[in-house]
Amino acid sequence: MAVIPMPYSPATVARSFSILDGVTIQGVLYQIIWDPKTPFAAVIEAAPSVIDGDIRHKVVATLELQRRSQLEGVFVRKFWEEQDVAQIEGIVVDGAVRDVGLATFVYETIATKAGVILLSDNEQYEGGKALWQHIARRSTNLKVFILDTDSARYYPFDGDRICYDGESIPESEIWSEHPDRNKHGVVLVAESVNGKAA
Structure with a gap:
């Protein structure tokens, strides 16, 4: 389960992360920081403040990722090469x-600035479904595809692949409801519209 970590010292941010982008929300500047080795991203307040007597960057969001050599029946390196x-x-x-x-901004930043292709996990709760649908409908920086890892084919499973726009592919092709696990092998794939890191 992903949790928001303790605040980071400026030295930790400088040593362990690269700053990919920034965004201002309600007058506060936040930075998206990235550790490609872990891989892990966080959103921190750009200006450090005193927290529990120490100078720290408050963490307001985290994205935990994992690189896998295989997803169900798909060998990642063979499927996505380099x-x-x-x-x-x-x-x-x-x-x-x-x-x-x-x-959404964090997903876009990791895909466009760090050049990472993002895959959903195989278990989607309502919040995850809503986020992926929002990204598919609204993002101008990402394109979303549906991949069946059991058959190693993109929707429509005929050798082609079409972008998912949040409505263009029936939900029954993407998600199954508990206890049915018929669509457990289906993941969503988010790629930069430019195809590479900026």
Whole structure:
């Protein structure tokens, strides 16, 4: 389960992360920081403040990812060759900055600035479904595809692949409802519209 970590010292941010982008929300500048080795992203307040007596950057969101050599029946390196691919383990956004599009911005930043192809996990709850549908409908920086990892084919499963726009592919082709696991092998794939890191 993804959790928001303790605040980071400026030295930790400088040593362990690269700053990919920034965004201002309600007059506060936040930075998206990225550790490609872990892989892990966080959103921090750009200006450090005194927290528990120390100078720290407050963390307001985290994105936990995992690189896998295989997804169900798909060998990641064979399928995506030299591209950086990571499966999402979870995203957590603090309530103070929730519902302003921050999760979407983090996904876009990791895909466009770090050049990572993002894969959903195989278990989608209502919040995850809503986020992926929002990204598919609204993002101008990402294109979303549906991949069946059991058959190693993109929707419509005929050798081609079409972009998912949040409505263009029936939900029954993407998600199955518990206890049915018929669509467990289906993941969503988010790629930069430019195809590479900026």
